[in-house]
Amino acid sequence: MFIDLLAQFLPLAATDEAGVLTFLATQVWQWGLVALGIGLVIFVHELGHFVAAKSFGVKCEKFYVGFDVPIQIGPIKFPRTLGKFQYGETEYGIGIIPLGGYVKMLGQDDDPRKAEEEAKRIRMKQDAAEADDESDDAAPEKLDPRSFPAKAVWQRMIIISAGVVMNLITGVLFAAIAYGYGVTYNPSIIGGVTPGGPAWQAGIEPGGQVVSVGGLTDDQMHFREMRMAILTEGLDNPEKPISLAIRYDEGVRKYNLKTASHPENADVRMIGIVSPxxxxxxxxxxxxxxxxxxxxxxxxxxxxxxxxxxxxxxxxxxxxxxxxxxxxxxxxxxxxxxxxxxxxxxxxxxxxxxxxxAKMLGARWAISPITGLVDEGVAAKAGVQIGDVITAINGDTEIDAYKLPLELISAKEPITMTLQRGEGEEARTIEVELTPQDALQTHAPDSQISGEIAINRFGFSFRPLPTVASVLPNLLADDAANSELELQPGDEIQEIRLITPDSELLSPLPNPEFEPLVAQLREGWEKDGPTPWGSLIETIQYLPEGTQLQVLATRSPKGRVIETQVTVQQDDRVWFERGLGLTASESIQRATSVTDALSLGLREAERRLRDVFRFLRMATQGRVKMRHVGGPLAIMDLAKQEAERGISPQLLFLTMLSMNLAILNFLPIPALDGGHMMFLIAEAIRGKKLNEQLEMRLTMAGVLMILLLMVVVFANDILRLL
CATH class of the missing domain: 2.30.42.10 (PDZ domain)
Incomplete structure (x- = not known):
């Protein structure tokens, strides 16, 4: 039986010889664990078919993990196997192509080209006496009693489904063993909320633990489970609010939140909760x-x-x-x-x-109109509206994006905010008085994800803009001629490019999360690109002083293009992050008994099965994009990441893989186990086999469909890596 092609849906430097050897040994060990784990999932699937077939007296001619197909490139012929041996009537081996496995039974072959040959092999010749007694037309066809087609329909159904059953059973056992060892996880605790996000707007405070989201309830919920539930619920019903229950020290609070698109990926749904x-x-x-x-x-x-x-x-x-x-x-x-x-x-x-x-580029940056308000927050109650433009705070008109949070983050006295509402002839100026209220600020007020800055005490948010609000004195040109070539208030940045060579930058970056942004800066960050301006300002904090950047800006009113260079320099203001290397909050969930381990294993397997079914349903509805689909390369990469984390994460990965293989391999596609089961169901209903030619054509179509899908997911994996 073919296993489903491994769930097609789904710089380290050493300075001396010992370091190189240690690195190589570690890599070999980790990849060995990956191969062993994935091979084990394939092995138990095929073992299910093998044991069931043997139990009913079917002759099994081959048992392979991997496919032993001939491969030849020009004059070079590759071996078909990595090793094989004969024991009894069965040949056991490891095929050269690690994309699945199969058990070759007498009279059964998933290759449509060999179907006719297999049918001839199992037809038994009649002796002369039988030929005289019965005419050729009336003589019933006799099959080798040890062949697969000779067995009763119910027996063949058990043989076909045994691989899936084994994957389901071992998936539960993998998870049970993992929880027996103890599973380290990030609890679904709210460390902070993303400025401007749905959770922030709802006034959700840090310090609580999510115990229920959508249809998932768990007192020891993992942050990963919570995030996946929000993602899938949001993709499935983007307009429907998600129910959320959060346990705080003083009790449980309940919310209904509508998910929002991720700023950099509209297909990803989020509510803006940050782990602690x-x-x-x-x-x-x-x-x-x-x-x-x-x-x-x-x-x-x-x-x-x-x-x-x-x-x-x-x-x-x-x-x-x-x-x-x-x-x-x-x-x-x-x-x-x-x-x-x-x-x-x-x-x-x-x-x-x-x-x-802080580090800056010698300029101050303008702020956008107000982008978000906390429900029942200070600003909302005072009548502030989204779209209002802040023109003054307590009469001070020198407003810039990174001065405002420093002034207001710890304010204890009421402030007077001057706002401009409307545009053109309808524009009007209003003043509101805002009295700060206690509100937890457990993260820096600026968000790399959304690009917004939130003042929690006052309940409003805005975005920093790539528009120069003012220029620091040391950047001002000495004469009017040079001033035309330097940044001026009102200039709008269109593109900024890193020109300092990599050899003069910190390598590697202190925070790997910013490496893609530095790479984007090297290629040229554009104003209308997917990355918000605030992320670039945050990235600058990790660049050494003196780093040079090339800037293209437009100047009003004629839109003249200005090209100049700016330098990363220390600012007279402070930055919220101080560089503490603190770890993520973690807990360990460990089973207290064998019964508890099996219960947790069953729960884990059930959740992974539900994930697969939900994915398939959304895929048929067109809600799943190709970027969400991982093929064999993505699976191998994920498997290696889990192997690096330890035995329990790898076992949980194998549970996920087992559930994927169990369901996907049982889809009603000819050449997969599900396709064989459909043929058997039709035979049971009709009382006789389907036409062999029809079955062969359907199987060929199934093989072509799988091969096409393999090409697509392989290409998707490769494009993702580029």
Missing amino acids: TSLEFSSKTVAMPGSIAATVLSDEDAGAKIVAYDGKKVNNDLIVPSTPFFNYLYSNPTKTISLTLERVDGSTHQVDLPPQQ
Whole structure:
């Protein structure tokens, strides 16, 4: 039986010889685990067919993991197998093409070209006496009793379905073993909310744990499960709100949120919940290179925990102990904060963490009209509307995108905000008084994802624009002639390109998340591209001072194009992030007994099955794009990532793969197990086999369909890597 082609839907430098050998050994070991894991899933599938066939007396001529097809390129002929041996009447082997496996039974072959040959092989010759007794026309066809077609329909159905059943059973066992070891996961705890996103607009506060989303309820919900539920629910019913239950220290709060498109990928749905960061430093990177934290922390602080800050002890009894600390950190960006650290050896010591100086391009940036409001928030209650333009704060008209959050993030007194509403002749100026309210600020107010900046105390958000609001004195030209070639207030950036060579940049970047943005800067970031301006300003914080960028801007009123160079330089303002190398918040879910492990394994398998069915349903409705589909290369890459994380993640990956193979291999496509089952059902209903020629043509169509699908998903995998 063919297994379903491995779920087609679905710089490290060493400085010495020992380092090279260690690296190579690690890679070989990890890829070996990948091959072993995927091979095991294929093996148990084929073992199901094999054992069922043997139980009913069917002769099995081959048992292969991988396909042993002949491959020849010009005069070069490749071996068909990586190894094989004969035991009894069966040949066992590993095929050269690792895209599935098969059991070759007497009288059965999925290759339509060999169907007629197989049919002839199993027809038994009649002796002379039988030939005299019965005419040729009346003589019933006799088949080899050990052939697959000679068995009763119900027996063949069991043989065909046995592979899928084995995948379902072993999928449960893989997950049960994983939970027996203990599964490390990121809990579905709200570390923060994305500025301007649905969760932010609904006023959802950090510090709670999601225990129910849509139809999924779990007191120990994984963040990955929550995110997947939101994604699939959003894709399935983009206009329908998702129910959400969040447990806080004082009780459960319920919400109904409509998902929003991801700013950089409209097909991805989100509500804007960010996972929390713990108070434990990484054992590898205590602080981001070049940050203020790197000047006060040392390698001895690797793995240390923050146990107090400015004399306030961390309360570990809270659902999210880190919430008060991050609220304090981001609400006091200009303050030096004293941290008490407990190192891995049990000793404690204090460090003073000064503010982080920002890096800019010698200019201030304009702000957009107000883009979002918190429901029942301060601004909304005061009558502020989306689209209003802020022209002054307490009479100060010098407004820029990164000055505003610094002024308002820790405001305790009411402010007067002057707004312009409407355009042209309908434009009017209004003033509102906003009294700040307590609101947790557990993340920096700017969002790399949405590109928005949110002032939680006042409940409104806006975007920084690539429009120059003002120019710093040291960037102003000395004479009028040169001023025409330099940036001026009102200039609108159209493209910005990194021109400093890579050898002069930090390599690798302190935060790998920004490597694609630096690559985009190298190619040329355009104003109307998918990446928001705020992400570029944040990326600049990771570039060394003196980095040169080429800028193309347009100048009103005639739209004159200005080409100039700007330099990354230290600003007199501070940046919210200080470079602390803290790890993500993690928990361990471990089964307490064999029964508990099996229960958790069954739950995991059920969820993965539900994912597959939902994916297939959305695919038939046209809701799934090719970018969502992964082929063999994507599967191998994902398998390696899970193998690097440890035995439990790899076992959970094998559960997911087993469920995919079980369902996809049982689709009613000829040449797959599901296609064979459809033929058998038709035979059971009719009381006789289908016409062999019709069955052969349908099987050929199924093979061609699978081959075409393989070409598409392989091409999709390759394009994704380019």
